[in-house]
Amino acid sequence: MRRILAVFNEFNRRNGPNPLFRSRLSILGQPPSQPDQIELEVIIKNGVLILCELKSSFSKPDMYTFDRKVSFYETKHQREASQKLVISPMIDRLAAPVAKKLGIECYSDSIEVEVL
Numbered sequence: 001m002r003r004i005l006a007v008f009n010e011f012n013r014r015n016g017p018n019p020l021f022r023s024r025l026s027i028l029g030q031p032p033s034q035p036d037q038i039e040l041e042v043i044i045k046n047g048v049l050i051l052c053e054l055k056s057s058f059s060k061p062d063m064y065t066f067d068r069k070v071s072f073y074e075t076k077h078q079r080e081a082s083q084k085l086v087i088s089p090m091i092d093r094l095a096a097p098v099a100k101k102l103g104i105e106c107y108s109d110s111i112e113v114e115v116l
Helices: 002-015 019-027 060-077 095-102
Strands: 041-045 048-054 083-087 105-107
Touching (some): 060 083, 060 095, 095 105
């Protein structure tokens, strides 16, 4: 990991600021220099806060991205989500254990979600 950052730092030093460098930093877990939008479904019913993401497929990195979105929302609005839901017909076999570890409920169809 350090070797990768050293290569990007050297490239950046020689060639000036580079959009590729910024995107690599965001992938490596450091905040990007440019603000960006996030998309997140927020459901509030009877005071219960549910954060949800609907996608055609979910991979292992998508689960971690969703968890970061939830953390950002909770920090920004100073309110903890009661439930974190992912609704997708295709959830990668490697993503399911990650979702369980992060406390994310997975559903293949919106009809399966229990009514509050």
